[in-house]
Amino acid sequence: MIIEIAKNPKDAHLYEVLGDLYIEMENFVDAKESYEASIELSPQNGSLKIKLSEALEKLAQK
Numbered sequence: 001m002i003i004e005i006a007k008n009p010k011d012a013h014l015y016e017v018l019g020d021l022y023i024e025m026e027n028f029v030d031a032k033e034s035y036e037a038s039i040e041l042s043p044q045n046g047s048l049k050i051k052l053s054e055a056l057e058k059l060a061q062k
Contacts, residue, residue: 012042019051028062031055 001021005014019034035052042048 010041012038012045012048015041016048016051019055023051023055023058026058028055028058032059 001014001018005011005018008014015034015038019031019038022028022031022034032052032055035048035055039045039048039052
């Protein structure tokens with residue numbers, strides 16, 4: 001996934017998928033960063049903001 005992002009750094013969907021993978025691995029710090037990058041590229045996508053808030057919630061619980 002990192003290689004794909006390096007090839008397409010302006011593809012918000014790739015950052016979202018990476019964030020989803022980090023969530024599955026319970027790596028909430030990197031998930032947060034991935035979702036933030038995705039939101040920066042696609043600010044109108046409301047589902048990304050929900051995913052970011054969920055990652056932040058998980059971080060707060062740790």
